[in-house]
Amino acid sequence: MPGTKENNMKFSQRTRGIVQAIAVVLALAIPSVAAVSSADARVGGGFSSGSRGSRTFSPPPSTSTAPGTAQPFNRTTTQPSSPGLGAPSGVGGGFFNSPGRGLLGGLAAGFLGAGLLGMLFGGGMFSGIGGFSSILGLILQIVLIVFVVRLAMSWWQRRHMRSAAYAGASAGPAAQGGFGSGMGFGLGSPSAPLEILPADYETFERLLGEIQAAWSNEDVAKLHTLATPEVVSYFVKDLEQNRARNVVNKVSSVKLLQGDLAEAWREGDTDYASVAMRYSLIDKTFDRASGRLVEGSEQPDEVTEVWTFLRPRGGNWELSAIQQTN
Numbered sequence: 001m002p003g004t005k006e007n008n009m010k011f012s013q014r015t016r017g018i019v020q021a022i023a024v025v026l027a028l029a030i031p032s033v034a035a036v037s038s039a040d041a042r043v044g045g046g047f048s049s050g051s052r053g054s055r056t057f058s059p060p061p062s063t064s065t066a067p068g069t070a071q072p073f074n075r076t077t078t079q080p081s082s083p084g085l086g087a088p089s090g091v092g093g094g095f096f097n098s099p100g101r102g103l104l105g106g107l108a109a110g111f112l113g114a115g116l117l118g119m120l121f122g123g124g125m126f127s128g129i130g131g132f133s134s135i136l137g138l139i140l141q142i143v144l145i146v147f148v149v150r151l152a153m154s155w156w157q158r159r160h161m162r163s164a165a166y167a168g169a170s171a172g173p174a175a176q177g178g179f180g181s182g183m184g185f186g187l188g189s190p191s192a193p194l195e196i197l198p199a200d201y202e203t204f205e206r207l208l209g210e211i212q213a214a215w216s217n218e219d220v221a222k223l224h225t226l227a228t229p230e231v232v233s234y235f236v237k238d239l240e241q242n243r244a245r246n247v248v249n250k251v252s253s254v255k256l257l258q259g260d261l262a263e264a265w266r267e268g269d270t271d272y273a274s275v276a277m278r279y280s281l282i283d284k285t286f287d288r289a290s291g292r293l294v295e296g297s298e299q300p301d302e303v304t305e306v307w308t309f310l311r312p313r314g315g316n317w318e319l320s321a322i323q324q325t326n
Helices: 002-037 102-120 132-163 198-216 220-226 229-244
Strands: 247-267 270-287 293-296 301-312 318-324
Touching: 198 220, 198 247, 198 270, 198 301, 198 318, 220 229, 220 318, 229 247, 229 318
Parallel strands: none
Antiparallel strands: 247 270, 270 293, 270 301, 301 318
């Protein structure tokens, strides 16, 4: 009957619209879920946190240990105070271009663009999509486009960010670290604006282990002797989140595999040193009440990060920033 046929067509269209909406929501949600499930539980939580003085918004130079670029800070109390300290050219804000939202923003922008094109050409927001297979095809095309665009943007940003790496800095370019035996820290060039001695590298390696141990023991008092108040505040927040989840993170067998100096400089009475470190560790999370293993294993993980240390005149080195690497 005509009425039944019309109703079936409306129902089919309504069902198709629901499926399309669900597909869009899943496509936008999957990157976020993946990011959460793969987040590291070790000290710093896999975020880039802290401050690097006047160079907070300038990426540290790449090194042999960390040949890529260091990620911008997700958490910092430092505010840009001059054009030289602002975000590098080509790195903008907003939902579609903020740190940590690259793929999610790209997918969202892709869907938005597809919808706008559909409306411009007389269709609906999802015009031209005939079924679930078409949606999957569209998603794959968008992911491919986003991947290619991200590669191009990454190359472009590296090219321009490196040229601006010393914008607003008070010292000249720092030297790249070298390698001796290939294990532990190499020695920086003696021509660096601030000379980093072998004893300093030993201190950095010791701090790597002591900070991880204090984190595992949830010893906030000890962390205050090893890191700046800003960095400790982030550690405390992460520990509180673990308590809210009723879990405790334990890190063990921390071993520095390779490290070198990215840059070292002086600002007033404070010395700074950013060092790239590749290290291994066993990272496990347990249920606080039962002791049951929740995340991690006995298999060591390898991590590459850039740690920045500061030293007031006459004082000791302490951690002031951790940055993840690309």
